[in-house]
Amino acid sequence: MTDCCSTPGLMTLHEGLEKLMTETPIVTETETVALTDCLDRVLADRIISPVNVPSHDNSAMDGYAVRFSDLAQHSVLPLAGKSLAGHPYQGTLPAGHCIRIMTGASIPEGADTVIMQEQTETTGQGIAFTKLPSRAGSHVRYAGEDIPEGCQVFEQGHVFKTQDIGLLASLGIPSVPVIRKIKVALFSTGDELKLPGEALGLGDIYDSNRFAVSAMLKRLGAEVIDLGKLQDNRDEIREAFLKADQQSDVVITSGGVSVGEADFVKDILNEIGHTSFWKLAIKPGKPFAFGRLPNSVFFGLPGNPVSATVTFQQLAAPALRRMMGAKPAPVTELSATCLTPLKKQPGRLEFQRGILSTNEKGEAEVVTTGSQGSGILRSMSMANCFIVLPTLQGNLDAGETVKVQMFDKVLG
Known part of the structure; x- marks a missing residue:
């Protein structure tokens, strides 16, 4: 039995990504933001320390600063003073003496070695050393040891992480040049959609896709223009497209790109712009559309919630990162033993939702989240990875090795 959705000749995920990367423009406008506002922003120029x-x-x-050469001549060194963080010892260390020093404090002129206080004893004559270092320079952190002046710290296209903020502060940098945020207009289509909090009628469902996609866009650092949910009305949808195209760099819809009688999105896109491709050989997510409007690019996500999430993460997110001028995000893939049997029909590249863990031997193991239907959003919420099954792969028995793709920042 063949999969009814496995249509021969569909574009592969790789081909779709190549077209996305070729046809999405890169935003070049920049702005300067304060250090406190640069998290998740894309660096517009390299940073030199x-x-x-x-x-x-x-x-x-914490210990004592000494001249290493003095240790060969003296078993006890008189204390000449102290050096504290922010309150350095003034002057040069006298020969044959030591300085009490604390972590982070400046090494006094003349000193070249620190002996930790646990290896010392205080006597009436001064400080005795119970264990001597084998070389000069012990426990000394040298100027520029971490980052030398003039060193490139971040390259253009770097996306600032939480740990980068402290590093920038350590360089004394108060603000940075970044690419302006891309503007993404987002709306859902469907007469059956209701907002959370509204009562459901017969046949109604809650609009989960728009909330999930908005959250993923914010993880990417985009500015979201939420145009809400639209009815299956051609004129209303067309007007929303025209409005969104004027306001944004990207327009994203959820639903309306399938083959139903009320699926108007693809037709309207072709009226005011053009479709680059529609339908991919992946599961879930076959009815994914990409095209151009007069002023923006368009991503049409499937209506099923898992399909919308998978196609956003696999297709839209890499293209949006490129538009933002960001370096490609690394993809973490590994091999794991699958502890559950997997059902799959050959024909499409498949992303089943899985839970990866490590057994007592340190070996990677994965299980599915259960039913893999494209409408079962709980399968995404429970998962921490995709089990990636090749196009020609059929069913798998428990115990076989599979490729696992860990969730990235967008889904993590």
């Missing part, structure tokens, strides 16, 4: 990090030689331990 204006300072050394650390800015001065300093101690990695």
Whole structure:
């Protein structure tokens, strides 16, 4: 028995991605934002460190700063002073003496080694050392050891992560140039759609796709223009397209790209723009449309919630990252033993939802989230990965090795 949705000649996921990457424009307008506002933004120009990090030689331990050469001549060194973070010792370390020093404090001039306090004893004559270092420089952090002045810290296209904010602050950088946020207009179509909180009538469903896609867009750092849900009315949908095209860089719809009598989106797209492709050899997500409007690009996501989520993550998200000028996001893939049998008809590349874990031997194992229907959104909520099954793959028995693709930032 063949899969009724496995139509020969459908465009592959790889071919679809290539067209997306070729036909989506890159936003070049920039703006400068404060350090506190650059999280998830795309860097518009490289960043060169204006300072050394650390800015001065300093101690990695609480202990005593000494001249290494003095240790060969003296078993006890008198204390000449102290150096605290923010309150360095003034002057040069006298020969044959030591300085009390705390973590992060400047190494006094003349000192070249720090001995941790656990390896010392205090005597009436000064500080005795119970264990001596084998070389000069022990427990000293040198100026520029982490980042030297003039070093490139971030390249153009870098997307700032939480840990990058502290690094920028350590360089004394108060603001950064970033690509402006891309504007994405989003709406859903369907007479059956209701908002959460509204009562459901016979045949109605809640509009989950628009909320899920909006959340994923925000994870990408896009500015979302939510145009709400539309009825299956050609004039209303056409007007929404024209309005969205004027306001945004990207227009995304959910539903209306299938083959039903009330699926107007694809027809309207061809009236005011053009369709680059429609339908891909993937499951879930076959009815995915991509095209151009006069001022924007268009992504038509399927109406089924899992299909909409999968196609956004696999197709729309990489294209949106490119439009934002961001470097491609790495894809984490690995092999795992599948502990559950898998049902699959040959014909389409398939993304089944899975839960990856590690057994007591440290080996990767994966199980499915259960039923893999494209309307079962709980299968996405439970999962932490996709089990990626090749186009020609059929059913698999439990215990076979499968390729697993971990959820990325968009879904994580």
